[in-house]
Amino acid sequence: MAVRTYSPPWRRALGYLALAAFALFFLGPFLIQLATSFKTDADAANNSLSLVPNPVTYGAWERIFGFTDAAGLPFGRWLTNSVIVATFITLGRVVLDSLCGYALARLRFPGRQAVFWSVLGVLAVPGAVLLIPRFLVLKELMLFNSYPGMILPIAADAAGIFIMRQFFLQIPPSMEEAARIDGAGVFRTYWSVILPLARPGLITLTILSFQGSWNEFQMFLVATSDPQYNTLTTGLAKFSSGQLGSGTQYPVTLGAALLSTIPVAIVFFTFQRHFIGGQLSSAVKG
């Protein structure tokens, strides 16, 4: 009876055509970005739609990697800073969010409900409201213009705690009970029984934390003023704020922006299942 799966060939062709057009819409800008990074400044400004650089030049990339002296972007410095802060923030979130999420899911202690509601409350605070508060507290604690000042404020996050709590709730309590029969304490149980079971959740949290901290902009913008602490996001943003449209240095700017995209892209394509998996676990039926 169910014949609704059949659709005439012309309609299927139309569907694929629409999908291809959308794919071009979503990926086209990246292709133009890639092509532009191999163009000369003049070529980029005059033939910006062309995907074929004419002539092909590596000038932008040589500047990005510091092979040429001409007042290049201190890209190596930005990259190093991004790696440092993203590593520590990710590490902090994976450890602290999962500890807190586990306690909220499984441990019985007075005040647990209150802690849970506070975390939910924090989750509801709009990020844009935090610019000045974060600057204030870093200044008071003498952490302004320092790595700890960039890392500590976001080394734990309410969203991560919430995600981990949901993961731990899915693990059957019988696993813990078995460990405790063997006389394991709370921490021992957590470390050697629960964490291995929560691996998919930990991977998801790691990826989301890395992506979030690598792309973070507002926190680093208000935590630093000294250029030596610029990351890829703040460095690029300060370099080009209000200057775009004036038509200069597109190849080097877009090349640097592309390079800042690549680490997240690699993580995304490697662990795609974990990015999308949670939301679409039941999606692919066939």
Next chain:
Amino acid sequence: MTTSIGSEPGTGGQGALAGTVQATAAPPRRSAGSALRRQERWAGWLFVLPALAILGVFLVVPIGLAFWVSLTRWDGLSSPFGGGAEFVGLGNYRDLITVDSLTRQNFVTSVRNNFYFVLFTVPLQTALALSLAVLLNNRFLRGRSFFRTAFFFPSITSSIATTLVFLFLFSGGGAVNELLAFLGIDGPNWTADSRGVFHQLLRPFGVDGPPAWAQGQVVNLSWWDWLAGPSITLCVIIALVVWTTSGTFMLMFLAGLQNINEEVLEAAEVDGATGWQRFRLVTLPMLRPTLILVLTLGLISTWQVFDQIYLTGNNPATITPAYLSYSQSFQNSAFGVGAAIAFLLFALIIVLASVQRRLVGTGEED
């Protein structure tokens, strides 16, 4: 035998097991069970404490500090808590809302800009995300994971990187204008055009300037300026944000579509419903919870747009409250005003979110 061990329901099981196992040791069962409970009590706090400390010290307390600053006149140099800032009470809020001043004009302009930004971005991103999800939700589609990845990819890229690309694409001689030139259209200088879109649409009808009725001033802006629509530069940001967010919302819609029972759709088809009717009368009502979620998230995030605005510079045609709060503080050294703007934005988001909740519910109840 275990009733005395756990005071809360549901704790008896574990206590009993621990008690049984350690029964051979000297201490009585009862204390073995409550030792475990005690361990859980302090372990629980030990586990949550580091994360709570960070959220408290760097998020909750600072919001309180910033509220204090919003009641002062502070230049950002000395400490605002040791007498370095002059207390002005609600003066900053008054300047922003009731006093006819340049500060208020900027604030009102930023609210207008953001209003038009939300008005266009939220429906566009929701409609695009839903269309993509419907296109992808076909069992017989080949290359589905490729398309899903392609559509989602902009969502995970840094906002700074994508904004730089879009500002390039929309620059005067950029790719978008080259495309328009193929169609014989002379595109505007997108990134430097502060004219309102609605004004531009009125031009062909011979309306080049404000008609008499639109010249009256309402809260620092004329009717004409209030009704300008988003500036042409702001349209670039609208396109950009639609492009970067629809992938995420598409995933939410896809998950929602998976939950729709195929049999209901088949039954509708047997009853003679066309494809459009099935979508409108069966799919859409069943997607209501997802739709409400997407609209709520969209509304909350679009009122906070900042990164993209930062890159367009301090431009009255694009400033938003979030950006104004930043620029007043960090560029004009008026931290009191900046903080007050942040709290007004906070209040606005809370009010809008709860109004929406009142109007359409959470989508959970049905």
